[in-house]
Amino acid sequence: MAKVKRFMQGNEACAEGALYAGCNFFAGYPITPSTEIAEILGYQLPKIGGKWIQMEDEIASIAATIGGSLGGCKALTATSGPGLSLKQEGLGYAAMAEIPCVIINVMRGGPSTGYPTGPSQSDMMTAKWGTHGDHPVIALTPSTVPEILTETVRAFNLAEKYRMPVFVFYDEIVGHMREPVEIPEPGDLEIVDRAKPTCKPEDYKPYDSNFEIAPLAAYGKDGYRFHVTGLNHGDDGFPTNDSKRIDQGCRSIMAKIENNLDDILKNETVDMDDAEIVLFAYGSTARSASFAQRKAREKGIKAGLFRPLTMWPFPEKAIREAAKKAKVFIVPEMNLGQMSLEVERCAPGIEVKGINRVDGEPINPAQILECIEKYK
Amino acid sequence: MADAAKKLPRIEINEKFCKGCSICVDFCPTDVLEMKGPVVVVKDLDACTRCQLCDLRCPDFAIQVFD
Amino acid sequence: MTAEAAKKQKLSVPFDYSKYLRGGKLPHIWCPGCGHGIILKALLRAIDKIGLTNDEICMVSGIGCSSRTPGYVDFNTMHTLHGRALSYATGIKMANPDLNLIVTTGDGDALAIGGNHFIHTCRRNIDMTILVYSNSIYGMTGGQFSPTTPEGSKTSTSPYGAMEPNFDCCELAKASGATFVARATSYHVAELERTIKAAIEHKGTSVVEILDQCPIYFGRQNKYKSASHMMEMIEKDGTVSVKQVDKLPPEKLEGKLLRGILHQVEGEEYCDKYAKIIEKAQD
Numbered sequence: 001m002a003k004v005k006r007f008m009q010g011n012e013a014c015a016e017g018a019l020y021a022g023c024n025f026f027a028g029y030p031i032t033p034s035t036e037i038a039e040i041l042g043y044q045l046p047k048i049g050g051k052w053i054q055m056e057d058e059i060a061s062i063a064a065t066i067g068g069s070l071g072g073c074k075a076l077t078a079t080s081g082p083g084l085s086l087k088q089e090g091l092g093y094a095a096m097a098e099i100p101c102v103i104i105n106v107m108r109g110g111p112s113t114g115y116p117t118g119p120s121q122s123d124m125m126t127a128k129w130g131t132h133g134d135h136p137v138i139a140l141t142p143s144t145v146p147e148i149l150t151e152t153v154r155a156f157n158l159a160e161k162y163r164m165p166v167f168v169f170y171d172e173i174v175g176h177m178r179e180p181v182e183i184p185e186p187g188d189l190e191i192v193d194r195a196k197p198t199c200k201p202e203d204y205k206p207y208d209s210n211f212e213i214a215p216l217a218a219y220g221k222d223g224y225r226f227h228v229t230g231l232n233h234g235d236d237g238f239p240t241n242d243s244k245r246i247d248q249g250c251r252s253i254m255a256k257i258e259n260n261l262d263d264i265l266k267n268e269t270v271d272m273d274d275a276e277i278v279l280f281a282y283g284s285t286a287r288s289a290s291f292a293q294r295k296a297r298e299k300g301i302k303a304g305l306f307r308p309l310t311m312w313p314f315p316e317k318a319i320r321e322a323a324k325k326a327k328v329f330i331v332p333e334m335n336l337g338q339m340s341l342e343v344e345r346c347a348p349g350i351e352v353k354g355i356n357r358v359d360g361e362p363i364n365p366a367q368i369l370e371c372i373e374k375y376k
Numbered sequence: 377m378a379d380a381a382k383k384l385p386r387i388e389i390n391e392k393f394c395k396g397c398s399i400c401v402d403f404c405p406t407d408v409l410e411m412k413g414p415v416v417v418v419k420d421l422d423a424c425t426r427c428q429l430c431d432l433r434c435p436d437f438a439i440q441v442f443d
Numbered sequence: 444m445t446a447e448a449a450k451k452q453k454l455s456v457p458f459d460y461s462k463y464l465r466g467g468k469l470p471h472i473w474c475p476g477c478g479h480g481i482i483l484k485a486l487l488r489a490i491d492k493i494g495l496t497n498d499e500i501c502m503v504s505g506i507g508c509s510s511r512t513p514g515y516v517d518f519n520t521m522h523t524l525h526g527r528a529l530s531y532a533t534g535i536k537m538a539n540p541d542l543n544l545i546v547t548t549g550d551g552d553a554l555a556i557g558g559n560h561f562i563h564t565c566r567r568n569i570d571m572t573i574l575v576y577s578n579s580i581y582g583m584t585g586g587q588f589s590p591t592t593p594e595g596s597k598t599s600t601s602p603y604g605a606m607e608p609n610f611d612c613c614e615l616a617k618a619s620g621a622t623f624v625a626r627a628t629s630y631h632v633a634e635l636e637r638t639i640k641a642a643i644e645h646k647g648t649s650v651v652e653i654l655d656q657c658p659i660y661f662g663r664q665n666k667y668k669s670a671s672h673m674m675e676m677i678e679k680d681g682t683v684s685v686k687q688v689d690k691l692p693p694e695k696l697e698g699k700l701l702r703g704i705l706h707q708v709e710g711e712e713y714c715d716k717y718a719k720i721i722e723k724a725q726d
Contacts, residue, residue, distance in 0.1 A: 025534070025537070027537075043724075046717075046720050046721045046724035046725070047725055049721055051717070053534075053717075055530060055533070056560060057559060059527060059530070060530035060533075060563070063523065063530030063531045064533050064534035065534060066531060067521075067530070067532060067533060067534020067535040067537075067538065068534040068537060068538040070521065070531075070534070070535055070538075071534065071537070071539040071542075072538055072539060075534070075538075090527070218539070219519040219535055219538075219539060219542060220499070220501060220519055220539045220542040223498065225497060225519050225520075226520075227514060227520045227521070228522065229521075229522035230522065230523065230524060231522065238468075239514070239522075393469055393470045395474075395476070396475055397475040397476035397658070397670045398476075398670070398671065399670050402669070402671035403671060428457065429632070431458070432481075432484070433481055433630075433632055434480070434481070435476070435477055435478060435480030436470060436471070436480050437460060437469055437484070438470075441457055442456075
């Protein structure tokens, strides 16, 4: 049977993906250019008995999202740069207390209020380093409207599986672009639900270090009572001053990522086998890069495209591998050079050329092709 | 008050919990308690009316009066 | 309260707090003479009088001395970020409206860094009980002035006397839309317990400002001799019960804070309202 296809906006696809993944809680605050997600879910969630609330500010939104998650819901919030800045303390809390939630960040120009209606990709380092302390980060970077849907589903799966906040970062162009999207039927995409404890209530430890990722009970729903804090804590969730346990806790939240890279990393590669000129591109910029790469091949230039769908954790191994054959990496991005630094780190000795635009205009294929031709 | 047949209450003081704030001593209506060094002790059990104010105002779960 | 009055309440059997406490967590971290423990005990007695089970309660806090309360009780508990307890609690309550939400917070946590969340939580009238442990100081960081510090008070950040006017927490709550607003003290213990009980039983946002002593940081810098001295001066002599207001001449009310249930009205609760939105959406 032919699948239903709908012509929809990126933010609409995000809401669609969230609902497909089983999202039943949204707390948010209006901010351009992500507001449509809140609007659509405000209409859709009550229809399925889900919870939706507009909070008084961005900080309260992430807090309520985390609260909703601990109440047993699959929880989402959506924002954009300035809101992302405000949400940082809550994101650190979710990472520390290991509470699943999904954060959509539709990137607009910055810093500060910046260019609210214009696109950018300048929050990539905020995703990684925004909140204080060492913390795990998963950030997904879709390039197309259909991908926003599927990556939002994947974000929920990763959040629930690894008990942590997971970002979906896309620029305003993809967020407001309209494309046909094939609506998946139930069962088409994998859905991961949170692991629930099965032990006796008195034995339950929300941070049981015998597990790589301890099962998380819901407040008042599963018959388990437990304590959650943003302080360094022991297996039982209570604050600890035990330096050994503090060390273990800080390392274990990072190890969840490091030990599961194969499951978390995802990227698309085009003509990478013999690529001497490697385009590293994401979001809407990857669309231009893809076009430029095809044109370059038509001209006989050995150009390849590396397109990360998981940006954080960074695909280090794959970039190191690509660096063995590449003579240059070209990193087009709508910022003044963020991910190009990561590419540089993983490709020592290889030239990394950034194409950077912060004027609120997209990086077009001609711009990238011109750059490729300089290196042929 | 010196009734020999009178059943005296039992005042339990948890010395591990008592932080010596003296709230119970200061507010005991019949002066049953006193401070001895850092903790509270019973001075005059006979005077205790079992009003429980020492327990109710103790911030430290350190004192209770049993019949 | 006199000994006779206490007797009338038949308080002769000591209360067994242990059923609500997490084993091995006492003694608590609060300083000698701090009133937070008095509030915690009154809260547990109130919970017992209502007959709530441990599973039915979710206690959420922010940051500060008061916010350490959830760590001692055997409920569903969450120690969150400075000022944000109400927002976390709102999420939990929305996700699971059957839970009885109790938020323990301080004057700085609720009214300064969390001021915005405080007024909007009151405005929504979401069913939760907010206990503001109001001791006029930031205790955990060493005694800085807070939004409830009386003008002129010395604190570690107001060595020449606090220059800012202080908030009236109860007026703020009432104006913001809370449907239950009360003030209690850690001195008037039986009244405190009754007030907390009424607050929990009230459906909607209940705010209880509890005047509470910080003898170490506020008391010492403001020439109070002891915890009990503070309780007498600030809580006993500084307040008047709403029940006595009509009987007292105006000069006796001057400079006094009112104690008791100051405001209670019926108002549709947020989660109930949201349930109607669900019905409407599914129509």
